[in-house]
Amino acid sequence: MKLSAVQEALPWLLHAAVTTLWISVVAIVFGQILGLLVCLCRVSPNRALARFGALYVSFFRGVPLLVQLLLTYDLLPYIGIDVPPLAAAIGTLSLASGAYSGEIYRGALNAIPRGHVEAAQALGFGPVAIWLRILLPQALRISVPSLVNELILLLKASSLISIVGVTELARTSHTLAAQTYRPFETYVTAALIYLAMNLVLSGLGAAAERRLAAAGH
Amino acid sequence: MSGQPVVEMRGVTKRFGQNEVLRGIDLTVNRSDVVCLIGPSGSGKSTLLRCINFLESYDGGEVRIDGRLIGYRDEATRRPMPGRDLQAMRESIGMVFQQFNLWPHMTALDNVAEALIRVRGLPRATAADRARAMLAREGLTDKEAAYPARLSGGQQQRVAIARSLAMEPKLMLFDEPTSALDPELVGEVLQVMRGLAAEGMTMIVVTHEMGFAARVATRVAFLDQGRIAAEGTPRAVLHDSEEPRVRQFLQTYHERNDF
Amino acid sequence: MDFSVYLHYWPKLLSGFGNTLFCWATGALLGIALGFALALLRRTGFAPLLWLLRGVIEVVRGTPFLIQLYLLYDGGPAIGLKLGAMQAGILALGIYGSAYFTEIFRAGFAAVPRGQVEAAESLGFSRLDILRRVRLPAMLIAIVPALTNMIIILSKETVVLSVIAVPELMYQMQSMAAETFAALETIIAMAVLYWLMVEAAARLGRAAELRVTAYLRVA
Numbered sequence: 001m002k003l004s005a006v007q008e009a010l011p012w013l014l015h016a017a018v019t020t021l022w023i024s025v026v027a028i029v030f031g032q033i034l035g036l037l038v039c040l041c042r043v044s045p046n047r048a049l050a051r052f053g054a055l056y057v058s059f060f061r062g063v064p065l066l067v068q069l070l071l072t073y074d075l076l077p078y079i080g081i082d083v084p085p086l087a088a089a090i091g092t093l094s095l096a097s098g099a100y101s102g103e104i105y106r107g108a109l110n111a112i113p114r115g116h117v118e119a120a121q122a123l124g125f126g127p128v129a130i131w132l133r134i135l136l137p138q139a140l141r142i143s144v145p146s147l148v149n150e151l152i153l154l155l156k157a158s159s160l161i162s163i164v165g166v167t168e169l170a171r172t173s174h175t176l177a178a179q180t181y182r183p184f185e186t187y188v189t190a191a192l193i194y195l196a197m198n199l200v201l202s203g204l205g206a207a208a209e210r211r212l213a214a215a216g217h
Numbered sequence: 218m219s220g221q222p223v224v225e226m227r228g229v230t231k232r233f234g235q236n237e238v239l240r241g242i243d244l245t246v247n248r249s250d251v252v253c254l255i256g257p258s259g260s261g262k263s264t265l266l267r268c269i270n271f272l273e274s275y276d277g278g279e280v281r282i283d284g285r286l287i288g289y290r291d292e293a294t295r296r297p298m299p300g301r302d303l304q305a306m307r308e309s310i311g312m313v314f315q316q317f318n319l320w321p322h323m324t325a326l327d328n329v330a331e332a333l334i335r336v337r338g339l340p341r342a343t344a345a346d347r348a349r350a351m352l353a354r355e356g357l358t359d360k361e362a363a364y365p366a367r368l369s370g371g372q373q374q375r376v377a378i379a380r381s382l383a384m385e386p387k388l389m390l391f392d393e394p395t396s397a398l399d400p401e402l403v404g405e406v407l408q409v410m411r412g413l414a415a416e417g418m419t420m421i422v423v424t425h426e427m428g429f430a431a432r433v434a435t436r437v438a439f440l441d442q443g444r445i446a447a448e449g450t451p452r453a454v455l456h457d458s459e460e461p462r463v464r465q466f467l468q469t470y471h472e473r474n475d476f
Numbered sequence: 477m478d479f480s481v482y483l484h485y486w487p488k489l490l491s492g493f494g495n496t497l498f499c500w501a502t503g504a505l506l507g508i509a510l511g512f513a514l515a516l517l518r519r520t521g522f523a524p525l526l527w528l529l530r531g532v533i534e535v536v537r538g539t540p541f542l543i544q545l546y547l548l549y550d551g552g553p554a555i556g557l558k559l560g561a562m563q564a565g566i567l568a569l570g571i572y573g574s575a576y577f578t579e580i581f582r583a584g585f586a587a588v589p590r591g592q593v594e595a596a597e598s599l600g601f602s603r604l605d606i607l608r609r610v611r612l613p614a615m616l617i618a619i620v621p622a623l624t625n626m627i628i629i630l631s632k633e634t635v636v637l638s639v640i641a642v643p644e645l646m647y648q649m650q651s652m653a654a655e656t657f658a659a660l661e662t663i664i665a666m667a668v669l670y671w672l673m674v675e676a677a678a679r680l681g682r683a684a685e686l687r688v689t690a691y692l693r694v695a
Contacts, residue, residue, distance in 0.1 A: 184551030
């Protein structure tokens with residue numbers, strides 16, 4: 001282990017880590033919107049919608065992310081959509097995140113006691129009011145720990161977009177390793193940067209969870 | 218009567234953190250005694266019972282089984298006794314739990330035979346024969362192959378009793394054996410226990426069944442806040458005691474069962 | 477789109493599929509064995525060992541599988557670890573999996589009802605017999621869903637092995653795509669194949685779960 005090699009690589013890797021971080025955050029934000037839609041589909045009384053939601057979840061959770069990424073890259077030009085690799089990568093990560101988040105929200109909805117809805121119905125709440133005032137606030141709160149976990153998973157999974165050519169942390173470390181002939185030092189440093197980001201994220205998640213718990217539960 | 222008591226407890230204390238659960242328990246149980254421990258919840262009854270087979274360690278005092286200290290090598294240093302010795306002492310002390318604690322992945326027969334094989338070292342076939350006989354005694358022959366989930370609470374508890382009895386213990390501990398049962402199933406379990414008492418088994422029973430205590434116990438001990446507040450014959454404790462805490466406890470008990 | 481290209485490539489694809497299954501199975505088995513050993517070590521309760529193990533598990537769980545794979549395969553020789561691509565791939569799968577499997581086993585041990593252990597203790601069981609006859613069966617039943625879930629996750633990670641040229645299905649498909657210029661057909665076929673495989677594995681897992689928990693159900 002040569003420390004000078006680490007020192008040389010560090011600025012490049014940190015720069016690339018910023019890319020990894022913002023890509024992951026953007027993807028998870030879009031993922032939440034998709035996730036809520038998927039969840040609504042799955043719990044919908046409309047059979048076709050529910051079926052579509054289940055199929056969506058099954059596909060994006062069943063097909064390896066790398067295959068999904070390559071699929072996007074090859075399919076989009078074929079059907080005449082021309083987007084830069086970065087956009088396609090973020091799009092694919094968002095779609096996948098939507099499947100996982102959708103299931104988290106559905107689980108959270110199931111965890112809300114049926115009595116809460118019945119109490120609201122008995123008081124004369126309409127379905128929209130029940131969703132906005134009773135179900136969603138609780139589901140979001142129950143989901144926080146799983147969503148933090150999901151963000152960490154996404155951050156790690158985002159390393160795969162390096163294979164389709166996006167210059168983020170994994171890609172940069174791969175290039176550096178080849179250039180400097182110091183793969184061990186480079187990858188250890190990259191691994192530690194991923195670890196640091198994830199530890200910070202899980203720390204923030206734990207803090208948010210405590211805040212929510214303190215705010216009333 | 219050998220003169221030697223089966224269980225001797227002297228000044229037994231136990232605390233969970235700040236909470237003193239037992240504050241100096243003295244209790245002697247002789248052969249063929251049936252001692253019922255009663256008292257409000259949180260009074261330390263179950264903890265006391267669990268100290269007797271050292272499922273719960275005690276902090277001060279001593280618990281002796283047939284004159285032998287359980288859990289520690291000696292009273293002075295209080296170093297824990299070797300696991301092998303503790304296991305050997307526990308072999309002869311049966312215990313029946315409130316939640317039955319049958320092993321859900323074994324049939325009724327295997328539940329009874331398991332300890333005979335693992336602990337007694339009996340050959341599989343011999344153990345199975347003995348287990349079959351134990352279940353037959355309780356009228357559970359048709360349930361041999363059933364897994365616990367398919368048995369009623371009363372049947373599960375009777376299998377659990379058979380599991381303990383198969384080891385031919387010299388002492389049986391019962392920790393609220395009927396508290397988890399639906400009311401209509403309590404009777405079958407109490408009947409088995411009454412039969413055991415009639416055969417001369419030495420028993421210590423933590424219970425809320427005052428009728429059982431009144432009719433079957435040779436002695437009743439009333440616990441309150443970690444101390445034995447009253448002890449004597451069922452009549453002396455349940456009817457004639459002047460101790461205000463006993464009277465209050467029985468008062469609430471009667472009110473709850475009055476209709 | 478032209479799917480007829482597969483006819484010419486089927487022997488390669490078949491061997492790729494075989495390698496995928498082999499890497500998956502051995503990687504998962506290695507991960508389970510390592511994870512279980514770690515879980516047992518953690519039960520010893522020796523504090524410095526616990527911190528060390530917690531640290532290692534945290535590192536493995538906090539870094540991407542891809543980086544671990546690069547580190548092991550490209551970086552290994554720097555610390556005297558020279559592995560073939562497939563060996564490195566299987567070892568990486570095993571190490572990566574073990575960090576998750578060990579948590580599953582830990583949770584499983586914690587899920588064994590205290591009373592079942594006490595019943596065995598009160599009958600005079602030795603610690604080893606309690607582990608073998610009471611804790612392990614109860615634990616295994618509790619963790620079947622989590623276990624199958626993790627095994628399925630590992631199946632999806634096997635495609636990542638293609639980046640270090642392990643000749644598994646993904647790698648074979650990609651080299652075929654490069655030769656035939658049929659990239660889209662290939663990747664569509666890949667997606668469908670993995671989708672079916674994962675669905676099948678999930679169904680098998682659920683069936684196994686129903687099977688091992690059959691006796692827990694009333695009638």
